[in-house]
Amino acid sequence: MRIKCPYCGERGNDEFSYLGDASVKRPDPSAADASDAFYAFAYERKNVAGPMQELWYHAAGCHAWLVVTRDTRTHEISDVKPAQDVALEQQKTASAP
Amino acid sequence: MSNLANGLAAGKGASISERSDIAVTHVAARRGARAALDDAARTAFGTALPSAPRVIEAGTATIVWAGPDQWLFIEKAQAGSDPSVKLAATFQGLASVVDVSDSRTLFRLAASGPSEALIRGMGIDFEHNSFKPGDVAITHVSHLGVMVWRLPDGSGYEFACARTYARDFRDWLGKV
Numbered sequence: 001m002r003i004k005c006p007y008c009g010e011r012g013n014d015e016f017s018y019l020g021d022a023s024v025k026r027p028d029p030s031a032a033d034a035s036d037a038f039y040a041f042a043y044e045r046k047n048v049a050g051p052m053q054e055l056w057y058h059a060a061g062c063h064a065w066l067v068v069t070r071d072t073r074t075h076e077i078s079d080v081k082p083a084q085d086v087a088l089e090q091q092k093t094a095s096a097p
Numbered sequence: 098m099s100n101l102a103n104g105l106a107a108g109k110g111a112s113i114s115e116r117s118d119i120a121v122t123h124v125a126a127r128r129g130a131r132a133a134l135d136d137a138a139r140t141a142f143g144t145a146l147p148s149a150p151r152v153i154e155a156g157t158a159t160i161v162w163a164g165p166d167q168w169l170f171i172e173k174a175q176a177g178s179d180p181s182v183k184l185a186a187t188f189q190g191l192a193s194v195v196d197v198s199d200s201r202t203l204f205r206l207a208a209s210g211p212s213e214a215l216i217r218g219m220g221i222d223f224e225h226n227s228f229k230p231g232d233v234a235i236t237h238v239s240h241l242g243v244m245v246w247r248l249p250d251g252s253g254y255e256f257a258c259a260r261t262y263a264r265d266f267r268d269w270l271g272k273v
Contacts (some may be wrong), residue, residue, distance in 0.1 A: 062150075
């Protein structure tokens with residue numbers, strides 16, 4: 001499997017390390033159900049068969065965190081974005097009226 | 098400073114040397130300061146900093162892309178004048194500036210094209226002229242982190258690796 005790093009270009013997956021699902025969000029610690037929400041945040045993951053967004057780290061390259069959209073059945077990668085850009089985009093969407 | 102290259106035989110038809118008497122400084126842009134940092138670089142070096150994996154010669158400095166919003170500045174070491182202190186003053190408040198001269202060892206391979214070791218041993222494409230003069234890659238060689246760039250005039254390649262792995266890397270570079 002090869003991942004096209006937006007900064008470095010296409011590299012072998014030996015240069016990357018895998019964190020997991022990029023869609024989980026840290027819950028609000030002040031919410032009433034915070035304890036359950038944090039349990040789910042830390043431990044509960046979907047076993048996706050198909051495209052999912054994942055966090056990968058270009059450890060042996062430019063040290064950027066990436067959000068990779070990968071089909072778990074075929075390893076086909078349809079999209080790679082810097083995690084920073086994804087986070088900033090989500091912040092913008094969240095704060096938009 | 099050590100001089101690892103001299104005691105070892107160079108690879109077939111290639112001349113490998115360790116670069117000495119240089120100062121290496123790592124510069125990382127502070128959040129949101131990139132535009133101002135480019136302005137400061139234009140004033141001091143006559144050029145904006147590369148946004149893509151490229152190396153540029155800018156007056157007295159060689160500026161190597163070292164990851165998003167990060168660069169290595171390679172300058173001649175001078176007695177009584179520390180280039181990293183000057184850079185810290187130039188980029189005051191805009192970037193984190195660290196002198197890494199003693200933690201990086203730089204090698205130069207004088208060759209018009211890639212050696213067999215590069216083609217076979219590195220995970221990036223050196224063939225078919227795809228790694229052009231001025232190109233930079235951050236990658237690894239047998240688990241050792243290495244930066245490689247092709248000199249802008251096409252006369253060779255340079256490598257930066259952690260000083261403690263320099264002998265192993267030098268052995269590898271001269272193997273084939």
